[in-house]
Amino acid sequence: MPRPKRCRRIASLPNFVLFKPAGVPGRTLQKVELTVDEYEALRLADYEGLYQEQAAERMGVSRQTFGRIVESARKKVARALVEGMALRIEGGVVEMAEKRAFECADCEHVWEVPFGTGRPAECPACQSKDFRRAQEAAGQGGGRRRQRQGGPDPAGGRVGGEEA
Secondary structure (H helix, E strand, O other), X not given: OOOOOOOEEEOOOOOOOEEOOOOOOHHHOOEEEEOHHHHHHHHHHHHOOOOHHHHHHHHOOOHHHHXXXXXXXXXXXXXXXXXXXXXXXXXXXXXXXXXXXXXXOOOOOEEEEEOOOOOOOOOOOOOOOOEEEOOOOOOOOXXXXXXXXXXXXXXXXXXXXXXX
């Protein structure tokens, strides 16, 4: 009997969860299912260009486990592209990473980044270097992580699957 999967940490849920070939009705297509943790592995390795060790640390898994996740994700995406299948992103045992909020002093844009990703270089809206931690996140223990109160975060507790 295989071990139960450990929870994998993700920065955010994908904005889009279904991709399909243009001009083909979705109901006629076979579907390939990409789990949310596989999507996150692709995002970290291929979109952000992180080394597997860095990406594994962000997801809270070993480097070997990260390698297996990203290999599985790449095979599924390649199969969907080559065979003209729909690609759906859903499921997986994941938890949302805690985030820090920043506020730009020039344009007042507020954005969040996951803990462990380092301080942003600039405001994503106006590229200003004049920004600070947002008021709701700052002022709690000199920049330390806030403790959650109550249960899991309603915006991003666990997604799908059973807890491990």
